[in-house]
Amino acid sequence: MSLFWGLLVCLREPQKVKAVAAGAAAVISVAGGLWQISVPAYPDTYRRPSVAYSTISIANGKRLFAQNCAACHGSGGLGDGPAASTLPKPPANLSEPHTALHTAGDMFWWLSHGIPKSGMPGFADVLDEQARWDVINFLRTFSEGFQARLLSPEIVPDHPWLGAPNFFLEDENGAERELKDFREQSNVLLVFPEKSDAMRVKQLRLEQKRFRKERLWAIIVSPDAKLAAGVPNVRRGAQEVRESYDLLSRSTTNRGDPTRLEMGRHSMEFLIDRFGYIRARCLQEEDECGWQNSDELISQVRVLNRESKILPPPAQHVH
Ligand code: HEC
Known part of the structure; x- marks a missing residue:
């Protein structure tokens, strides 16, 4: 019933739906940029990523993006690819928060069927289902990277x-694990060292x-x-x-960098809480972190240890 209602509203009052969605998106991104509710618009709107x-x-999706999407959306995802000027509507800038605010199901629908009026093609014949979800996973990370500009070496408690x-x-005994195994x-502390950071790694080993x-x-x-x-x-x-x-290594100092798909960071460290959320970040080039x-x-x-569970696990935390 509500799906039908949503469809009707979309058909009759596209402007209104857009305005409401934009308002909600603005409020939510001010509140901290979480994935948010949306008006059901397609049969796939609430479809879950498989x-x-x-x-x-994500890495596979990034490769597929370069092959299939960059011509229009630009190699840096800014909507400025070589074919952009030939289209009825400018391609979306996918590096910004609105991309992650759509439901995964809506993205799946657009990737499968396209957005015909604007020149965005469907990819159902080109990318199989798994490949389409890979692209969506990539777009999620890429667009969350926009808000990730605000990460700092200091955690924000309860947020x-x-x-x-x-x-x-692999753990130090060679046993295979995954990040998820650390839940609860x-x-x-996820550390990406350069060769020259041998001292840092040694310190971590000793600690x-x-x-x-x-x-x-x-x-x-x-x-x-x-x-x-x-x-x-x-x-x-x-x-x-x-x-x-x-x-997720973009920062406010490189906001306009067109090559932001390839930040090519040197040393970076992320502090991930026991519920699977990145809570703080140290970029050696920019931050005085004190993490050493x-x-x-x-x-x-x-x-972090005093916090209790605030959100469900992140993989489920999409609309
Ligand atoms: C031929 C050009 C073209 C290609 C190729 C293309 N797109 Fe698009 N895309 C567009 C245009 C134009 C829009 C704007 C649609 C609108 O605003 O109505 C768009 C919109 C989108 C949107 C909606 C974004 C939003 O926030 O509204 C997504 C997501 C998207 N494209 C992803 C992709 C992905 C992923 C690929 C590659 C698999 C791709 N596109 C390939 C032209 C293209």
Whole structure:
């Protein structure tokens, strides 16, 4: 019934629906940029993603985007591709929050059937279902990267909002785990070191025991076996994990950077809470983080440890 009502409203009063949606989007993005309610518009509006929100999927979606979408939407997703000027309507800028505010199901519908009047083609014949979900997972991370510009080295207590994409890792004994396994158990410090950060990695290795007592696991993402030895790490799949988290490394100082799909960050670290949300970030090039002082880091972790569950797990946290 409500779906039918939504369809009717859409058909009769497209302007009004747009205005209401824009108003709601503005309020929500001010409130912290969460995924929000929307008016059901298509049979797929409430369809759930059938591909998990993981770094493999995001990296694959990024590749598919370059191949299939960049001609119109631009290689940096800004809506400024070479074919843009030939279309009846300008292609959407996909790097901004409104992209993540649509339901995953709506995105699936558009990707499958296109938006005929504006020149956005459907891809049902070109991309199979899994590939379409990969692209949607990528678009989610890419657009959340816009709000992620506001992340800092300081957590904001009781305010989780940015889901951490899942990935596989090996613990220091070589056993396979995934980020999800830490849910309700432990916080995670996800570290992307450069070769020159060997000292930082050594420090993390030495602090391992102390960190775990505080419910913090440090995980190193690097294809370099020597660098990652003796610490939980991502080696296989390091490239995909880096590409995905790189999308969440935008900051307010590079807002206008057209190459923001490839931030090419040097060292970066993310603090992920035990419910799977990224809560703080340290970009070595920009921030004075103080995370190398373990006492400071641990005092933030203790604040996280006192929080209870605020949101459902991030993979479910889409409309
Ligand atoms: C031939 C050009 C063209 C190609 C190729 C194209 N798009 Fe689009 N796309 C558009 C145009 C034009 C719009 C604007 C539609 C509107 O505003 O009504 C659009 C809109 C969208 C929207 C809606 C965004 C919003 O917030 O309203 C999404 C999502 C999207 N495109 C994703 C993609 C993806 C993903 C691909 C590749 C798989 C793709 N597009 C390929 C032209 C294109």
